[in-house]
Amino acid sequence: MDERLKGKVALVIGAGAAAGGWSNGKAAAVAYARAGASVAAVDLDAARAGETVALIEREGGEAFPLLADATKGVDVAKAVEAAQKRFGRIDIVHNNVGVGGGFGAPDVLTEEGWKRELSVTLDSAFLGIKYGVPALRESGGGAIINISSTLAVRLMRKCYAAYTVAKAGVEALTRSCALAYGPENIRVNCIRIGFSETPLMLAGLERRGLSLEERERELAKSRAKVPLRHEHTTPWEIAAAAVFLASDEAKGVTGVVMNVDGGVELAPI
Secondary structure, eight states, X not given: OOOTTTTOEEEEETOSOTTSSOOHHHHHHHHHHHTTOEEEEEESSHHHHHHHHHHHHHTTOOEEEEEOOTTOHHHHXXXXXXXXXXXXXXXXXXEOOOOOOOOBOTTTSOHHHHHHHHIIIIIXXXXXXXXXXXXXXXXXXXXXXXXXXXXXXXXXXXXXXXXXXXXXXXXXXXXXHHXXXXXXXXXXXXXXXXXXXXXXXXXXXXXXXXXXXXXXXXXXXXXXXXXXXXXXXXXXXHHHHHHHXXXXXXXXXXXXXXXXXXXXXXXXX
C-alpha cells in the first residue's frame, strides 16, 4: 500500500473532468488519495467535483468537493478556508486549471480570447499560490505543483500565442515562488506535459467535425511525434509525477520543471 502522503491534505484545483473519463486533474486527485492523502477536490462544476470525490470514497479514501471559479480570488480563498476547516491543514496545492484553443498571433486573436487564456491558465496558478501559501505556512511547509505544457518552450507550426505565453508564465511563476518560499519549507515545482490523451483532447478533434477515421489518422500522426514508444502521455503518468513531487521523496526538489512528455520537447519539429 502506498503511504507516501499519509496524513497529508491535498487541495486539487481543477479536480474534475470536463469531457468525462480521466482528466489530468481527476487522475491527480485520485492518485493523491491512493498515496494516503485526504483530498479537497475543487472544480468549477459541482457534479464533476462530486464524481471525483465519489471515486476516492469508493476506494476507501477521504475527500470532499468544493465549488470554485479558479480565476476569482474570493472563490479560491473560500476553497482554501473550507479545506482547512474540514481537514485542519493543507500540505499540497495542485494547480491544474488551464485552457487553450486560441489559435493565432496577436493580430488575429481577440482581446477577449487573449485575456481568457491568460486568466484561466496563469491567473488560476497565481491565485492558487497566493491563497494556498498561508495555509502551507501554517502546516510548517508543503508542496505546490503547477501544470505547464511543452508549448511554453517549443513552437509548433501553428501559432498559439496566448497559450504559449500563459504556460511560459506558469513556469516563470514556479521558479520565482520556489525562491521566495523555499526558506519556509514550501517547495514549488511544475510538470510540463506534451500530448496527454484525455477525453478533452479527443473531444477537440470531434468538434473539428472529423470523422472517426480522420480522428484516428490525426491521433496516429500525433503519437508518431512522441519519441518514447510513439505513445501519448496518460493522465496517470502525470499523476504519478505529481505524487512524487508532493512526497518527501522529493524533499530536495524545488523550482524544477519536470518533463512528462515522452520526449516530445527533444523531437525535431
